[in-house]
Amino acid sequence: xxxxxxxxxxxxxxxxxxxxxxxxxxxxxxxxxPNTALQPRMAVMAFLAAAFGPIVGGVxxxxxxxxxxxxxxxxxxxxxxxxxxxxxxAIGLFKNKYAVRxxxxxxxxxxxxxxxxxxxxxxxxxxxxxxxxxxxxxxEPANKVFAQGAFAFLGNIIIIGILGTLLLVGYSxxxxxxxxxxxxx
Amino acid sequence: MNxxxxxxxxxxxxxxxxxxxxxxxFIIWCIxxxxxxxxxxxxxxxxxxxxxxxxxxxxxxxxxxxxxxVMFFMTxxxxxxxxxxxxxxxxxYGTRHDLVHxxxxxxxxxxxxxxxxxxxxxxxxxxPAVFIFLVTTDPSELAASINGxxxxxxxxxxxxxxxxxxxxxxxxxxxxxxxxEARGIEMSIKAPxxxxxxxxxxxxFPLLFSTMERIDVVSNAMELRGFGKKKTRTWYSRKKLVxxxxxxxxxxxVFAFVALFITYCDGNRFYxxxx
Numbered sequence: 001x002x003x004x005x006x007x008x009x010x011x012x013x014x015x016x017x018x019x020x021x022x023x024x025x026x027x028x029x030x031x032x033x034p035n036t037a038l039q040p041r042m043a044v045m046a047f048l049a050a051a052f053g054p055i056v057g058g059v060x061x062x063x064x065x066x067x068x069x070x071x072x073x074x075x076x077x078x079x080x081x082x083x084x085x086x087x088x089x090a091i092g093l094f095k096n097k098y099a100v101r102x103x104x105x106x107x108x109x110x111x112x113x114x115x116x117x118x119x120x121x122x123x124x125x126x127x128x129x130x131x132x133x134x135x136x137x138x139x140e141p142a143n144k145v146f147a148q149g150a151f152a153f154l155g156n157i158i159i160i161g162i163l164g165t166l167l168l169v170g171y172s173x174x175x176x177x178x179x180x181x182x183x184x185x
Numbered sequence: 186m187n188x189x190x191x192x193x194x195x196x197x198x199x200x201x202x203x204x205x206x207x208x209x210x211f212i213i214w215c216i217x218x219x220x221x222x223x224x225x226x227x228x229x230x231x232x233x234x235x236x237x238x239x240x241x242x243x244x245x246x247x248x249x250x251x252x253x254x255v256m257f258f259m260t261x262x263x264x265x266x267x268x269x270x271x272x273x274x275x276x277x278y279g280t281r282h283d284l285v286h287x288x289x290x291x292x293x294x295x296x297x298x299x300x301x302x303x304x305x306x307x308x309x310x311x312x313p314a315v316f317i318f319l320v321t322t323d324p325s326e327l328a329a330s331i332n333g334x335x336x337x338x339x340x341x342x343x344x345x346x347x348x349x350x351x352x353x354x355x356x357x358x359x360x361x362x363x364x365x366e367a368r369g370i371e372m373s374i375k376a377p378x379x380x381x382x383x384x385x386x387x388x389x390f391p392l393l394f395s396t397m398e399r400i401d402v403v404s405n406a407m408e409l410r411g412f413g414k415k416k417t418r419t420w421y422s423r424k425k426l427v428x429x430x431x432x433x434x435x436x437x438x439v440f441a442f443v444a445l446f447i448t449y450c451d452g453n454r455f456y457x458x459x460x
Binding site for chain 2: 008009012013014017021026043059064071163
């Protein structure tokens with residue numbers, strides 16, 4: 001095991017997944033389109049992905065969604081599990097730029113980068129991956145799954161954009177300030 | 186908060202199986218269910234699901250609330266499919282038999298009803314597999330069995346951690362929610378959207394920050410005990426494979442081949458009773 005993927009990441013995956021599962025049924029329904037809602041757990045996943053990297057983000061998305069579905073509803077809607085992992089991986093890719101755990105997530109630049117990434121990631125996941133899998137696996141009508149995908153996309157970019165950004169900025173304020181150190185002359 | 190499905194210790198044939206063979210069964214079962222749309226295969230899977238459900242000694246009270254939630258979810262979903270695409274079934278099966286004309290462009294057709302029945306059954310074939318797996322597999326054995334199918338042990342271990350900490354985090358969630366309610370932040374459904382996000386944030390902030398602390402504490406403890414030093418590890422709760430396990434694994438593989446052969450032998454994945 002190399003230094004990049006250490007014990008902290010293993011634990012973050014585990015406890016992060018647990019947190020994601022617990023937040024599964026904390027939802028704010030937005031519209032009448034069935035089975036889509038604002039999911040605060042997405043913001044938490046975005047936070048953990050930004051803090052711990054793509055593998056942690058991907059596993060929390062995949063495992064958290066599958067376990068959450070299984071534990072709360074007794075079944076797994078597989079075509080919506082994988083897009084979740086896509087979002088986690090994509091946000092995690094820029095982990096070093098955010099430096100969340102060193103208190104680096106406070107400039108306008110990181111906030112913009114985070115939000116651009118999350119919008120692109122959500123677009124790929126919910127407007128492309130999820131509907132295509134729905135059609136492949138469940139042979140559901142295209143216009144229905146694309147409508148659902150579009151609402152899931154909107155819901156997720158809103159909740160990650162507001163709550164996710166606030167969580168990251170808030171945590172960076174209280175996290176260690178190692179990035180404030182400067183070399184003496 | 187809803188009661189979660191959880192492991193219950195019992196003495197049945199299914200409880201005696203190794204977690205590894207149940208996981209293999211579960212994965213193959215889900216793949217077959219995802220690939221097929223053949224009504225005959227789906228009905229067989231549904232009946233067999235009901236059989237293992239009875240064989241595992243599960244009580245109705247363990248599942249009734251979840252069953253109702255799933256039924257509600259599926260009803261909404263099926264109605265929604267109908268309103269978005271009332272002739273999806275006709276497109277798939279290539280014929281059209283009208284039953285009742287509703288209004289405008291909407292008629293109920295045999296094909297649509299049959300197609301939606303298939304979607305319903307397809308969803309229900311997965312439930313017993315997921316459910317039986319969770320109810321009959323000891324969480325710590327689950328980690329061992331995930332490692333057994335080739336997933337690196339660090340990831341298997343994080344599954345064990347996840348299952349271990351779900352109740353703890355649920356408790357913490359409840360504590361924080363009660364504390365915030367005591368301070369006058371009401372969690373009702375009637376507030377406007379932004380207001381509700383703010384209220385949820387008032388729970389999620391402390392919950393996430395305490396989770397970050399917990400991650401630090403647990404990973405320090407594991408580091409002190411030398412976790413991750415070796416390439417492989419052994420598991421205290423791993424069960425040895427016995428004859429019954431081999432039989433189950435072989436059985437599900439044979440079943441998968443037969444099911445997929447029946448599904449695809451006529452060229453597509455749908456069973457068409459209308460020709």
